[in-house]
Amino acid sequence: MNALLSPTTLAELAEAVRSAPRILAVGARTKPRLSAAAPDVTLVSTLGLSGITEYQPDEFTFTALAGTPLSEIAATLAARGQYLPFDPLLLTAGATLGGTLGAGLSGSGRFRFGGQRDFILGVRFVDGTGRLLRLGGKVVKNAAGFDLPKFFVGSLGRFGVFGELTFKVFPRPASTLTLRLPVADASAATALLNAAAGARWEIDALDLLPAADAVAVRLAGPESALPILAAEILTRFPGEILSASAADALWSDLRELRWTHAGGSLLKLALTPAQLPELVARVRALSGRIHVTAGGNAALVSLPAPAASLGLPALTLRGPGPLWLDAPAPPAIHAAVKTALDPHNRFPSLAA
Amino acid sequence: MSSLASPPLHPSVADPARCLRRLAALLPASRVLSGPAQLAAYESDGLTAFRTAPLAVVVPETQAEVIALVRLCHEEKLPFVARGSGTSLSGGSTPVAGGLVITLNRLNRILRVDPAQRLAVVEPGVINTAVTAAAAPHGLHYAPDPSSQSICTIGGNVAFNSGGAHCLKYGMTSNHVLGLKAVLATGEVVEFGSASREQLGPDWCGLFSGNEGLFGIALEITVQLLPRAEVFHTVLAGYRTLEQAGDAVSAIIASGLLPGAIEIMDALALEAASAAVHAEYPPGCEAVLIVELEGPREVVAAQRPQLDALIAASAPVEARPARDAAERAAIWKGRKSAFSAVGRLSPDFIVQDGVVPRRRLGEALRRIAEMSRAAGIRCANVFHAGDGNLHPLILYNGTEPGALDRAEVLAGNILKMCVEMGGSITGEHGVGLEKRDYLASMFNADELDCLHRIRAAFDPLGIANPGKMFPDGTAPALAQHGLHPLEKAGLISRE
Ligand SMILES: Cc1cc2nc3c(=O)[nH]c(=O)nc-3n(C[C@H](O)[C@H](O)[C@H](O)COP(=O)(O)OP(=O)(O)OC[C@H]3O[C@@H](n4cnc5c(N)ncnc54)[C@H](O)[C@@H]3O)c2cc1C
Numbered sequence: 001m002n003a004l005l006s007p008t009t010l011a012e013l014a015e016a017v018r019s020a021p022r023i024l025a026v027g028a029r030t031k032p033r034l035s036a037a038a039p040d041v042t043l044v045s046t047l048g049l050s051g052i053t054e055y056q057p058d059e060f061t062f063t064a065l066a067g068t069p070l071s072e073i074a075a076t077l078a079a080r081g082q083y084l085p086f087d088p089l090l091l092t093a094g095a096t097l098g099g100t101l102g103a104g105l106s107g108s109g110r111f112r113f114g115g116q117r118d119f120i121l122g123v124r125f126v127d128g129t130g131r132l133l134r135l136g137g138k139v140v141k142n143a144a145g146f147d148l149p150k151f152f153v154g155s156l157g158r159f160g161v162f163g164e165l166t167f168k169v170f171p172r173p174a175s176t177l178t179l180r181l182p183v184a185d186a187s188a189a190t191a192l193l194n195a196a197a198g199a200r201w202e203i204d205a206l207d208l209l210p211a212a213d214a215v216a217v218r219l220a221g222p223e224s225a226l227p228i229l230a231a232e233i234l235t236r237f238p239g240e241i242l243s244a245s246a247a248d249a250l251w252s253d254l255r256e257l258r259w260t261h262a263g264g265s266l267l268k269l270a271l272t273p274a275q276l277p278e279l280v281a282r283v284r285a286l287s288g289r290i291h292v293t294a295g296g297n298a299a300l301v302s303l304p305a306p307a308a309s310l311g312l313p314a315l316t317l318r319g320p321g322p323l324w325l326d327a328p329a330p331p332a333i334h335a336a337v338k339t340a341l342d343p344h345n346r347f348p349s350l351a352a
Numbered sequence: 353m354s355s356l357a358s359p360p361l362h363p364s365v366a367d368p369a370r371c372l373r374r375l376a377a378l379l380p381a382s383r384v385l386s387g388p389a390q391l392a393a394y395e396s397d398g399l400t401a402f403r404t405a406p407l408a409v410v411v412p413e414t415q416a417e418v419i420a421l422v423r424l425c426h427e428e429k430l431p432f433v434a435r436g437s438g439t440s441l442s443g444g445s446t447p448v449a450g451g452l453v454i455t456l457n458r459l460n461r462i463l464r465v466d467p468a469q470r471l472a473v474v475e476p477g478v479i480n481t482a483v484t485a486a487a488a489p490h491g492l493h494y495a496p497d498p499s500s501q502s503i504c505t506i507g508g509n510v511a512f513n514s515g516g517a518h519c520l521k522y523g524m525t526s527n528h529v530l531g532l533k534a535v536l537a538t539g540e541v542v543e544f545g546s547a548s549r550e551q552l553g554p555d556w557c558g559l560f561s562g563n564e565g566l567f568g569i570a571l572e573i574t575v576q577l578l579p580r581a582e583v584f585h586t587v588l589a590g591y592r593t594l595e596q597a598g599d600a601v602s603a604i605i606a607s608g609l610l611p612g613a614i615e616i617m618d619a620l621a622l623e624a625a626s627a628a629v630h631a632e633y634p635p636g637c638e639a640v641l642i643v644e645l646e647g648p649r650e651v652v653a654a655q656r657p658q659l660d661a662l663i664a665a666s667a668p669v670e671a672r673p674a675r676d677a678a679e680r681a682a683i684w685k686g687r688k689s690a691f692s693a694v695g696r697l698s699p700d701f702i703v704q705d706g707v708v709p710r711r712r713l714g715e716a717l718r719r720i721a722e723m724s725r726a727a728g729i730r731c732a733n734v735f736h737a738g739d740g741n742l743h744p745l746i747l748y749n750g751t752e753p754g755a756l757d758r759a760e761v762l763a764g765n766i767l768k769m770c771v772e773m774g775g776s777i778t779g780e781h782g783v784g785l786e787k788r789d790y791l792a793s794m795f796n797a798d799e800l801d802c803l804h805r806i807r808a809a810f811d812p813l814g815i816a817n818p819g820k821m822f823p824d825g826t827a828p829a830l831a832q833h834g835l836h837p838l839e840k841a842g843l844i845s846r847e
């Protein structure tokens with residue numbers, strides 16, 4: 001069992017980091033593989049650091065402590081007609097804001113306006129020497145200093161422990177409408193994803209669904225416009241418009257990862273649409289399931305067995321197996337930046 | 353502020369004669385410029401008040417040549433400054449005395465346009481608008497659009513994380529960079545990101561973007577392209593007061609609309625723009641607001657009445673929707689020419705770039721007006737109202753003793769105001785040479801130390817664009833009359 005510290009203020013967070021030679025920050029531990037630490041590592045939970053500290057709807061920004069549950073943020077934004085357009089995952093599972101940034105996971109909505117990297121504005125974090133630092137800013141536009149807040153997306157707790165984060169938000173579209181478009185095979189899926197992404201429709205989300213037999217298209221915007229756009233899409237790609245409840249179920253099942261194997265492993269991949277057919281073939285050969293999102297640029301793969309090579313770089317999010325698969329060796333600059341932020345390797349790599 | 357610990361300085365300790373010999377061995381003589389007349393054109397950038405002569409300017413034509421040059425600099429401890437088109441407004445591409453300028457204009461190939469996956473791979477010397485021109489036949493465009501887009505390079509845009517009129521909705525340059533290949537100041541060649549819009553592990557492209565030339569030189573950049581919006585609804589509205597224009601922006605933001613652009617120009621900027629592009633703006637207005645909706649025609653058709661009603665309710669002197677593409681282009685031409693048009697009003701001017709929380713725009717403009725009145729200096733304002741990014745244009749006459757000095761003081765006071773209001777000293781033009789002493793007004797000693805460490809990780813010798821972003825005493829001389837405030841403070845000196 002790892003020792004566990006639960007600071008409740010940012011000063012205590014810095015104190016906690018200083019108190020032990022090996023530290024791993026954890027949020028709700030919804031991605032257990034990403035918080036698997038060697039026994040000598042002290043876990044610092046951010047769950048006691050919770051709450052929205054500043055929300056300015058007219059600035060399109062909010063600031064919250066790292067342990068704030070995403071569900072709380074989503075509800076607060078929704079009350080003012082706003083949202084985080086990158087659709088963070090595992091809302092109901094309790095995922096925290098800090099853990100989401102550390103894991104670098106964005107959901108289906110990242111297609112239209114981008115992922116976390118496109119919405120993070122500023123971070124207060126504790127570096128490996130135990131200093132509480134603030135980089136980035138609280139305004140939607142800021143070019144002063146190096147962009148460490150962006151760098152932290154997907155940093156897996158290895159470069160600093162986040163205490164407080166500032167994000168940009170957008171007004172929530174007035175309505176949404178979802179289409180389900182069956183595809184014969186993965187090559188047809190690639191062709192559909194590319195054609196739809198390049199068309200005039202300004203699609204909100206564009207995913208290949210886990211059975212890999214249909215593409216889901218979500219439109220978002222004024223209620224009067226969407227049925228017209230949907231009708232035009234259906235003249236090009238046969239399919240159906242889903243009822244509101246069917247659409248809600250579809251997107252929430254994806255967001256909460258309900259399509260994944262109960263045991264087994266879960267991997268994240270970055271890809272291009274052209275790589276999709278081969279990836280789908282490999283996943284099928286391993287009896288796995290795949291959810292392709294962001295118009296064919298990101299995939300989550302669920303395998304009934306431990307994580308195994310899929311021919312592309314992958315990060316294991318859940319289940320046994322190495323953390324990284326087929327990942328190229330990091331360049332020398334990786335170690336140099338790690339040393340700059342964490343000279344004593346206080347934030348060790350996750351247990352193999 | 354300036355007493356904060358700086359890293360050890362690395363003034364050029366290189367042997368100039370040996371460096372020139374080695375450069376001559378690397379490149380043909382026609383591409384190593386070292387005569388005074390040849391160097392003159394490179395002595396400053398868009399911040400013309402600063403000038404320095406480098407040791408030499410080199411003109412590589414291939415990535416391999418750039419890599420060899422950077423490795424030479426590393427071996428010889430020779431400072432270098434990458435240069436695109438030299439349009440930096442913060443002195444970012446001003447040479448370092450005794451150092452090398454590596455111009456990238458001949459690395460201007462568009463290596464690949466992939467219409468299906470909507471991306472382009474370009475060399476750093478490609479001009480911003482050339483990317484959109486290459487994408488246009490496929491119905492695509494490259495979103496970041498600094499006003500200098502017809503001359504500035506993608507390499508410069510990446511180094512400065514440049515913005516433009518569409519940042520609220522589309523973000524800055526870094527939001528559009530998917531991958532890049534670069535030679536770091538150590539000579540290490542790295543590839544960050546990929547052709548995918550998603551990434552695994554920390555965001556190296558995000559960290560590299562906005563490095564202001566302090567990490568190394570970008571050699572190849574993969575950018576995402578977006579489908580060109582099908583239709584636009586562009587409205588130009590004139591207001592009696594800046595405050596009314598600001599209120600209109602607040603109403604639009606509160607309505608739930610997400611316009612592609614929300615821009616404001618004040619009376620002086622309007623005067624300049626109308627003279628330059630023969631635009632006629634509504635008479636008697638202290639401010640003009642430009643708002644643009646964009647998207648599929650059905651979406652814009654649905655949102656248009658909502659926007660028009662909001663504007664009507666904001667009591668403009670006159671509101672003019674663009675009736676066709678030509679009218680829209682004219683509106684944008686006036687806006688984008690505003691910086692250079694101000695040159696008609698004044699022999700010299702400083703373009704400032706600060707950010708305030710958007711809801712405090714009205715207050716910020718009032719205070720700028722007061723400060724400029726008190727200083728007896730005219731100041732035109734052009735700004736990205738949607739994201740609180742101000743561009744005060746401070747007019748002065750460089751031949752008048754002390755005028756630049758007074759202008760710089762006003763510019764500094766505007767920046768301090770931005771920080772006090774919870775904003776930033778730069779939204780998109782970078783810190784560069786000009787604002788390096790204000791960096792410490794945004795970050796404390798520990799934070800500056802953290803930034804220094806990151807810089808040293810990429811550039812342990814401090815040879816990549818030294819003297820920029822961080823206050824450290826190696827500034828070039830001022831070309832203008834009068835002492836620069838930083839000289840007075842003993843922070844910089846003339847060589
Ligand atoms: C493939 C996949 C599988 C998932 N499986 C599950 C699941 O089975 N159950 C579930 O509930 N959720 C799961 N999630 C949801 C995921 O955990 C959320 O998207 C979010 O990242 C989790 O937040 P958390 O607070 O749980 O983070 P954690 O899982 O606690 O941490 C994620 C990573 O971020 C780092 N980190 C956390 N907090 C900080 C901080 N303050 N500063 C610096 N680094 C920090 C951690 O060290 C770790 O490397 C999964 C997500 C994905 C993508």
Ligand SMILES: Cc1cc2nc3c(=O)[nH]c(=O)nc-3n(C[C@H](O)[C@H](O)[C@H](O)COP(=O)(O)OP(=O)(O)OC[C@H]3O[C@@H](n4cnc5c(N)ncnc54)[C@H](O)[C@@H]3O)c2cc1C
Nearest residue numbers: 436437438439440444476498499505507508511515565570
């Ligand atoms: C009239 C005018 C209007 C402007 N409008 C805007 C605007 O709306 N928005 C905005 O953001 N900016 C604007 N600018 C500022 C300027 O155009 C941008 O900063 C632009 O990105 C600079 O590009 P450049 O090619 O001229 O770069 P340069 O000025 O040559 O260089 C800028 C910086 O980038 C570094 N650099 C250049 N190439 C590389 C490379 N390949 N690798 C690494 N570092 C490199 C240089 O060392 C320097 O630090 C404007 C400037 C002018 C003159």
